[in-house]
Amino acid sequence: MKRRKFITKTIKHAGVIALAPSLWASCRKEPIDKSVIVIGAGISGLAAAQKLTEKGYKVTVLEAQDKVGGRLRTNRTLGIAFDEGASWIHGITGNPITDLAQKAGMTTFQTVDENRKSYDIGGVVRSSATYDTAEAELETILNTLMKKGSATQSFETVFNAQYPNYANNRLWKFLLSTYVTFDTGDLDKLSSLLYNEGEVFGGVEKIVTNGYDTIAHYLAGSVDVQLNRRVTQVDYTADKVKVTHNGTVSEADYVIVTVPLGVLKKNSILFTPTLPSNKQTAIQKLGMNCVNKFLLTWSNAFWDDVQYISYTPEIKDKFNYFVNVKKFNPSVNALMTFAYADYARQTETLTDAQVTADIMAHLKDMYGTSIPNPTNMLRTKWNSNENAFGSYSYTAVGTEMKHFDDMAAAVNNKLFFAGEHTEVDYFSTAHGAYLSGIREAQKIIDL
Ligand SMILES: Cc1cc2nc3c(=O)[nH]c(=O)nc-3n(C[C@H](O)[C@H](O)[C@H](O)COP(=O)(O)OP(=O)(O)OC[C@H]3O[C@@H](n4cnc5c(N)ncnc54)[C@H](O)[C@@H]3O)c2cc1C
Numbered sequence: 001m002k003r004r005k006f007i008t009k010t011i012k013h014a015g016v017i018a019l020a021p022s023l024w025a026s027c028r029k030e031p032i033d034k035s036v037i038v039i040g041a042g043i044s045g046l047a048a049a050q051k052l053t054e055k056g057y058k059v060t061v062l063e064a065q066d067k068v069g070g071r072l073r074t075n076r077t078l079g080i081a082f083d084e085g086a087s088w089i090h091g092i093t094g095n096p097i098t099d100l101a102q103k104a105g106m107t108t109f110q111t112v113d114e115n116r117k118s119y120d121i122g123g124v125v126r127s128s129a130t131y132d133t134a135e136a137e138l139e140t141i142l143n144t145l146m147k148k149g150s151a152t153q154s155f156e157t158v159f160n161a162q163y164p165n166y167a168n169n170r171l172w173k174f175l176l177s178t179y180v181t182f183d184t185g186d187l188d189k190l191s192s193l194l195y196n197e198g199e200v201f202g203g204v205e206k207i208v209t210n211g212y213d214t215i216a217h218y219l220a221g222s223v224d225v226q227l228n229r230r231v232t233q234v235d236y237t238a239d240k241v242k243v244t245h246n247g248t249v250s251e252a253d254y255v256i257v258t259v260p261l262g263v264l265k266k267n268s269i270l271f272t273p274t275l276p277s278n279k280q281t282a283i284q285k286l287g288m289n290c291v292n293k294f295l296l297t298w299s300n301a302f303w304d305d306v307q308y309i310s311y312t313p314e315i316k317d318k319f320n321y322f323v324n325v326k327k328f329n330p331s332v333n334a335l336m337t338f339a340y341a342d343y344a345r346q347t348e349t350l351t352d353a354q355v356t357a358d359i360m361a362h363l364k365d366m367y368g369t370s371i372p373n374p375t376n377m378l379r380t381k382w383n384s385n386e387n388a389f390g391s392y393s394y395t396a397v398g399t400e401m402k403h404f405d406d407m408a409a410a411v412n413n414k415l416f417f418a419g420e421h422t423e424v425d426y427f428s429t430a431h432g433a434y435l436s437g438i439r440e441a442q443k444i445i446d447l
Pocket residue numbers: 039040041042043044045062063064065068069070071072084085086087088089090229230231232258259260263268269291292293382386387388390391392418419420421428429430431433
């Protein structure tokens with residue numbers, strides 16, 4: 001259920017060679033008399049910290065939360081690895097995550113979009129032919145609609161003008177929601193010119209089965225990470241950069257800021273002097289999506305034995321697609337579902353009981369009113385999460401691709417920026433975040 005499979009541009013960096021930790025160890029250098037503070041222990045921060053540590057820099061990672069991983073976050077409270085952030089390796093060929101996963105012991109299962117069953121409201125099974133025809137048409141539309149777009153118009157405005165009959169069609173609302181909004185952002189804010197930007201790795205898609213945070217723990221293994229350290233100020237006026245966290249000040253020669261775009265948008269960290277105006281503009285212009293995930297468990301499975309179950313309600317972006325967890329974890333009777341964009345933000349105001357009732361209404365429509373209530377429900381609230389304020393970046397109306405590069409630009413060769421939102425080719429992904437961390441570490445090494 002991914003727009004990424006429609007992106008027909010040249011696949012870049014197919015031969016990216018990620019310097020895996022074991023290789024770094026073999027090129028370890030003598031200690032270097034330079035210190036680095038990395039703000040944030042997500043995959044970008046940890047990748048940078050590990051590379052610099054291996055090179056002999058004195059590195060400290062300051063992380064606001066009580067655990068590493070950031071948006072690689074796995075909830076194991078039910079004895080199942082429920083990934084609250086990233087779940088998939090998008091395209092395994094040449095993807096640095098493939099290699100990391102192997103070294104870290106992260107297990108995966110190949111998902112196939114076509115292994116699905118689609119329901120309309122009233123429990124009516126939609127024919128594969130109907131679904132496949134619409135899906136193929138969407139692919140064509142996504143490869144051409146940008147030619148009709150403009151810098152000031154949203155994807156939704158241009159799409160609705162071109163295809164007025166689809167605006168209220170349930171299947172089309174579903175397709176746009178799961179293939180476009182899921183990957184990018186709110187359609188009424190998404191750029192009609194740049195909605196299809198971003199490169200892809202080739203190969204199949206794999207879902208992680210034992211928790212994406214496995215990679216974060218692996219990367220953190222040889223790095224000095226200080227947890228529960230919320231950074232509130234970064235002062236780069238003097239030779240050494242001063243970083244304030246929990247009322248104390250630490251100094252370093254270089255600082256890498258990896259906090260999410262949402263955190264930068266909220267001005268949660270005070271920079272002195274203020275950041276250059278092009279960086280401030282980039283922070284403002286790039287969009288931040290919200291995707292929330294919900295895991296429901298039962299004692300027995302009552303649903304179809306397929307990987308994906310799609311449902312096409314009237315309300316867009318609402319619990320319209322279910323991942324059958326049992327397919328890759330046979331002992332677990334669980335479904336994972338999603339909410340996107342504004343609807344996702346709305347779910348954060350609902351109680352657990354309300355969310356469960358809404359999801360159950362969709363399942364009852366498909367499988368009958370006698371299906372049992374779930375035994376448990378886990379959920380995310382990424383929009384109100386103070387460590388992220390959203391899920392990942394996207395190209396909003398007003399975004400230019402140079403804004404990603406402006407995000408990545410170093411300031412005074414002292415302040416560096418990594419994170420998915422700084423990676424012009426692979427923004428919004430785990431691999432993009434990883435590559436950004438390696439990139440910033442290399443900049444410091446090159447100085
Ligand atoms: C719901 C969801 C689904 C996703 N699905 C996929 C997927 O299937 N495949 C994929 O490739 N990608 C996916 N992604 C995207 C991927 O998870 C992210 O792009 C990637 O994990 C971001 O890494 P990062 O290092 O840039 O940021 P983060 O992981 O967010 O790391 C930033 C760190 O900074 C910390 N921090 C914040 N503020 C402060 C502060 N003031 N002081 C100190 N520390 C602070 C945070 O706690 C966090 O640990 C998904 C993301 C979400 C949310």
